[in-house]
Amino acid sequence: MGRNGWLPLIGVxxxxxxxxxxxxxxxxxxxxxxxxxxxxxxxxxxTHRTGPSLAGVFGRKAGTAAxxxxxxxALRSADLVWREDTLDAFLADPQGFLPGNRMTFAGxxxxxxxxxxIAYLKIATAEGAQAEAVEGGGMMATPELIDLRSEVxxxxxxxxxxxxxxxxxxxxxxxxxxxxxxxNLRFKTDSxxxxxxxxxxxxxxxxxxxxxxxxxFAAPEEISASIEKxx
Numbered sequence: 001m002g003r004n005g006w007l008p009l010i011g012v013x014x015x016x017x018x019x020x021x022x023x024x025x026x027x028x029x030x031x032x033x034x035x036x037x038x039x040x041x042x043x044x045x046x047t048h049r050t051g052p053s054l055a056g057v058f059g060r061k062a063g064t065a066a067x068x069x070x071x072x073x074a075l076r077s078a079d080l081v082w083r084e085d086t087l088d089a090f091l092a093d094p095q096g097f098l099p100g101n102r103m104t105f106a107g108x109x110x111x112x113x114x115x116x117x118i119a120y121l122k123i124a125t126a127e128g129a130q131a132e133a134v135e136g137g138g139m140m141a142t143p144e145l146i147d148l149r150s151e152v153x154x155x156x157x158x159x160x161x162x163x164x165x166x167x168x169x170x171x172x173x174x175x176x177x178x179x180x181x182x183x184n185l186r187f188k189t190d191s192x193x194x195x196x197x198x199x200x201x202x203x204x205x206x207x208x209x210x211x212x213x214x215x216x217f218a219a220p221e222e223i224s225a226s227i228e229k230x231x
């Protein structure tokens with residue numbers, strides 16, 4: 001099986017943004033809003049992505065989610081606690097409310113949409129909500145990332161990486177070799193329990209054309225050790 005058989009990269013959730021608090025929120029409508037946010041945040045305690053987990057966010061001081069190391073100085077130093085009113089103001093205009101933060105989302109103009117999102121988050125981020133959702137298949141369940149240990153096949157498991165001139169040639173267990181212009185191949189790490197087995201990087205496509213891809217390692221020290229300079 002060639003590149004067409006590669007496991008597609010699954011995206012996740014990013015948190016959207018609001019205006020004035022005041023309107024009564026509908027949690028079911030908020031579940032639809034949060035899908036637009038789902039590329040950067042999860043609702044699972046301790047599971048961070050581009051942004052921090054939102055589990056337990058209500059009543060938490062901004063910039064203090066345990067285990068998240070990518071906060072901006074602006075957020076770390078802000079005298080700010082996440083409540084309905086502060087979340088509403090932040091989601092309406094993240095940069096206007098707190099200049100210098102790293103939230104790239106432009107914001108949610110519609111007040112009702114923000115109210116719905118906040119109503120949903122109050123339920124979905126409460127202690128124990130994730131366990132109940134997973135057990136009951138409820139609306140609070142968070143989409144999963146690809147498990148790079150168990151959900152990849154021979155077309156994704158790398159056996160060799162050779163570098164010659166401006167080209168990487170990546171061999172996989174199925175016996176195929178994929179050439180990439182060096183600028184189109186990205187080396188990444190995933191140290192989580194869903195990351196690749198240490199010493200066994202995986203190849204994940206990054207474009208529909210098959211000309212771009214990610215090589216994902218379990219740890220940064222594996223990167224140079226895995227590349228053979230040979231034509």
